[in-house]
Amino acid sequence: MSARxxxxxxxxxxxxxxxxxxRHRLPYLRATLPASAVLLxxxxxxxxxxxxxxxxxxxxxxxxxxxxxxLISGVSVAWADAVHPRLIMSVGxxxxxxKIVLLxxxxxxxxxxxxxxxxxxxxxxxxxxxxxxxVHLAWVVRAPLPYVQVDAEWPTPDAR
Numbered sequence: 001m002s003a004r005x006x007x008x009x010x011x012x013x014x015x016x017x018x019x020x021x022x023r024h025r026l027p028y029l030r031a032t033l034p035a036s037a038v039l040l041x042x043x044x045x046x047x048x049x050x051x052x053x054x055x056x057x058x059x060x061x062x063x064x065x066x067x068x069x070x071l072i073s074g075v076s077v078a079w080a081d082a083v084h085p086r087l088i089m090s091v092g093x094x095x096x097x098x099k100i101v102l103l104x105x106x107x108x109x110x111x112x113x114x115x116x117x118x119x120x121x122x123x124x125x126x127x128x129x130x131x132x133x134x135v136h137l138a139w140v141v142r143a144p145l146p147y148v149q150v151d152a153e154w155p156t157p158d159a160r
Contacts, residue, residue: 051117051120055117056120066128080092
């Protein structure tokens, strides 16, 4: 029997340690990853035309960096949520700090080499962040997220 991976709010997420516990929390990847692939398919030829091989490599590296960065964040936060929801903030912040420090060090090392693909990589990083964020936002707006409508006659926690 396979794990259910639906975004239907009526289907609860599998508990921690069960197959699909993390995958269930990442349904937006079905929209963001293909959008990033489209950007990659456009950016690499543009980079090749403008800067040759290094431009194409820089464009590919830019998209890859953003995708890997967002995947690390998404998977770490989904893992934290699957283990215990109280871990989400601390795991998310630690992941963010780790990624930013690592990215800063790597970019400083690459910049020090004088590589011709650095400018296409920087432009493509910006484009990839905009594409991922826009597609993720569109997914969130359209996703069937659960909500609770509180009846006016129900007592509030403060009324006890």
